[in-house]
Amino acid sequence: MSSEQQITGVDGIAAALEQAIHEHRLSPGMKLGEDDLAEVYGVSRTIVRAALQSLAHNRLVDLRRNRGAFVAQPSIVEAREVFEARALLEARTARSAAERAGPEDIARLQAHIDAEHAALAAGDTGRALHLSGQFHNEIAEIADQATIAEMVARLIARSSLIIAVYWQRRSALCESHAHHELLGAFAAHDADRAEELMQGHLLDLVTSLDLRSDRSAPASLREALAQGGAA
Amino acid sequence: MSSEQQITGVDGIAAALEQAIHEHRLSPGMKLGEDDLAEVYGVSRTIVRAALQSLAHNRLVDLRRNRGAFVAQPSIVEAREVFEARALLEARTARSAAERAGPEDIARLQAHIDAEHAALAAGDTGRALHLSGQFHNEIAEIADQATIAEMVARLIARSSLIIAVYWQRRSALCESHAHHELLGAFAAHDADRAEELMQGHLLDLVTSLDLRSDRSAPASLREALAQGGAA
DNA sequence: GTGCGCATGTTTGTATACAATCATGTTGCA
DNA sequence: TGCAACATGATTGTATACAAACATGCGCAC
Numbered sequence: 001m002s003s004e005q006q007i008t009g010v011d012g013i014a015a016a017l018e019q020a021i022h023e024h025r026l027s028p029g030m031k032l033g034e035d036d037l038a039e040v041y042g043v044s045r046t047i048v049r050a051a052l053q054s055l056a057h058n059r060l061v062d063l064r065r066n067r068g069a070f071v072a073q074p075s076i077v078e079a080r081e082v083f084e085a086r087a088l089l090e091a092r093t094a095r096s097a098a099e100r101a102g103p104e105d106i107a108r109l110q111a112h113i114d115a116e117h118a119a120l121a122a123g124d125t126g127r128a129l130h131l132s133g134q135f136h137n138e139i140a141e142i143a144d145q146a147t148i149a150e151m152v153a154r155l156i157a158r159s160s161l162i163i164a165v166y167w168q169r170r171s172a173l174c175e176s177h178a179h180h181e182l183l184g185a186f187a188a189h190d191a192d193r194a195e196e197l198m199q200g201h202l203l204d205l206v207t208s209l210d211l212r213s214d215r216s217a218p219a220s221l222r223e224a225l226a227q228g229g230a231a
Numbered sequence: 232m233s234s235e236q237q238i239t240g241v242d243g244i245a246a247a248l249e250q251a252i253h254e255h256r257l258s259p260g261m262k263l264g265e266d267d268l269a270e271v272y273g274v275s276r277t278i279v280r281a282a283l284q285s286l287a288h289n290r291l292v293d294l295r296r297n298r299g300a301f302v303a304q305p306s307i308v309e310a311r312e313v314f315e316a317r318a319l320l321e322a323r324t325a326r327s328a329a330e331r332a333g334p335e336d337i338a339r340l341q342a343h344i345d346a347e348h349a350a351l352a353a354g355d356t357g358r359a360l361h362l363s364g365q366f367h368n369e370i371a372e373i374a375d376q377a378t379i380a381e382m383v384a385r386l387i388a389r390s391s392l393i394i395a396v397y398w399q400r401r402s403a404l405c406e407s408h409a410h411h412e413l414l415g416a417f418a419a420h421d422a423d424r425a426e427e428l429m430q431g432h433l434l435d436l437v438t439s440l441d442l443r444s445d446r447s448a449p450a451s452l453r454e455a456l457a458q459g460g461a462a
Numbered sequence: 463g464t465g466c467g468c469a470t471g472t473t474t475g476t477a478t479a480c481a482a483t484c485a486t487g488t489t490g491c492a
Numbered sequence: 493t494g495c496a497a498c499a500t501g502a503t504t505g506t507a508t509a510c511a512a513a514c515a516t517g518c519g520c521a522c
Contacts, residue, residue, distance in 0.1 A: 010505095034474070044507045045474090053281065057288045066474060066513050081378035088379070092319055147312035148319070151382055241475095265504070275477045276504090297483050297504060 013041055014051035021060055021071055022160045023126055032061060032069040058154050060161060072161060076211045079162045083206045086155050087199050089148055090136060094182065094198035096143035098191040105142045106187050112138060113179050133160055135179055139198075159205075168210040178204065244272055245282035252291055252302055253391045254357055263292060263300040289385050291392060303392060307442045310393045314437045317386045318430050320379055321367060325413065325429035327374035329422040336373050337418050343369060344410050364391055366410055370429075373417075390436075399441040409435065 007016050017037075020026045037048045056063040062070045074082070097105070112135045119128040133156045140149035178201040185194035238247050248268075251257045268279045287294040293301045305313070328336075343366045350359040364387045371380035409432040416425035 035472095046506055046508090049474090050281075050284065053284060054288070057285070068474070078378065081376055084376070085378045085382070088319065088323055145312055145315070147309065147316045147386075151316070155378075266502095277476055277478090280504090299504070 007041055008043070010047050010050040010054070013037070013043065013047055014054045016041070017051060017055060018058075018060060018157065021055075022130065022157070022164070024164045026071050028071050028073040028161065028165050030071045032071065034069070059158055074158065074162045074165060076166075079166055079209065079211060080206065082155055082158050082162060083202055086136075086152065086159065087202045089152050089155070090140070090198050090202060091195045093140040093143040093145065093148060093152060094185075094194040095191045096145060097139045098186050098189055098194035100144060101142055101186040101189070105138075106183065109135065109138060109179075109183050109186065113183065116179070129160065129163060132179070133157075139182075163209070166209040166211055168208070238272055239274070241278050241281040241285070244268070244274065244278055245285045247272070248282060248286060249289075249291060249388065252286075253361065253388070253395070255395045257302050259302050259304040259392065259396050261302045263302065265299070290389055305389065305393045305396060307397075310397055310440065310442060311437065313386055313389050313393060314433055317367075317383065317390065318433045320383050320386070321370070321429050321433060322426045324371045324374040324376065324379060324383060325416075325425040326422045327376060328370045329417050329420055329425035331375060332373055332417040332420070337414065340366065340369060340373075340410075340414050340417065344414065347410065360391065360394060363410070364388075370413075394440070397440040397442055399439070 007013060017026070017032075026032070032052060034045045034048050034052070037052075038045045041048070052061055052063065052069045055061040056069070059074075060072055062072045064070070101109075112131060116128050116131040116135065119125075119131060136156055137149075137153055140152040143149065178197065182194060182197050182201065185191075185197055238244060248257070248263075257263070263283060265276045265279050265283070268283075269276045272279070283292055283294065283300045286292040287300070290305075291303055293303045295301070332340075343362060347359055347362040347366065350356075350362060367387055368380075368384055371383040374380065409428065413425060413428050413432065416422075416428055
């Protein structure tokens, strides 16, 4: 599983950066110099700029004119807003998914949950969080509403960053249980319950965050990126 | 009101192109050649590419690799999805706006409605549609939910394109009446009614579209852009 | 000693040049 | 006559060069 593959293209760079942000290798507020990124990934600034623009559009990086790009630092109100929007949208996707989910969808979601459990058991909370996000994404896809699914996907990506910032370690992430319940509602085609569970799940997620204090931890860029993603 | 102002910067080009799309000067499916746009606006392809990327992110243009940029042609299912998403999100914004709207908000919205009436009376349906979109945008801002407001803004922009494609002339746009009712609910702080009215309003909008057949009408690029926006 | 102003280096913004890919029209062969 | 392969032109993808703005540090004046 050595990720020695050469990263290429705008989308590749954008994906690599996004992954680095989600894995908390790039801390919020960290400067993303164009020359540095270009050298790290072995491409020109043209590509880097396009990738940064793409990420900025998803609110993962903050682009300041003549100042440069920085990893976004979602504010507390932004954190609340994102999860409120998710509750609104995903209540709908959960409902639709409960109505539409076929056996193969159930199986796929179950596999996600299993993988999540495994990652959690292995102590890889980073991967567990990633899979958790993917789970929500999968639900949005099953709902067969591409427009809403796309918005949900963006919000999930932002959530990942928000969690990276405001996560308080003491609250155990027992969400896999919530996911399991959700899956049960899908299997039973119980739309009302699915909607309710999803809203409760997202509410739990918000309350598990520490939305009072803010922190920051800038570090070295090249170091953070060297261990993964680059050639 | 001569728009002889020099358009500059990525955002300027993007805004000009977006306006041209909304005003139906750029028809869906029309090719947006980088060299052409660069020459029309007097900038380099670098700027044009960035602007096109931005519009592509909002689904206003379709970017095909090694093929070029084209004005988006929203499909019928996409049209339905966009308005369904709007109904979901704007039901919330309408509710929040009803709860939070102050006198100055009411006044601003009333001014919007008046302007809309005036444009309609003057036969400028294009401007009326633009103002109608702005009205919805204003509501989202009053709701004080920046995240949702931003999503709504994007959906409104897409709606504008959708309306340009699927509008059937025979259905009179009596929406200003709906807007007036909505305003009444805001003034009365009747959240339930506001939510209901908004959903009904958007539902009416969808049904006023012709979502059965599809059409297309490509034309000349420079001609379409020459009359407005460029220096 | 402190604060302002300037000089210098670094970084971003923009334009242009080159490479790669795609579209098109022509020519040769069946 | 029809189709296929190729040559050619046009357009996009990428890299690089230049210009402008910002940040930093030093020196000088107060």
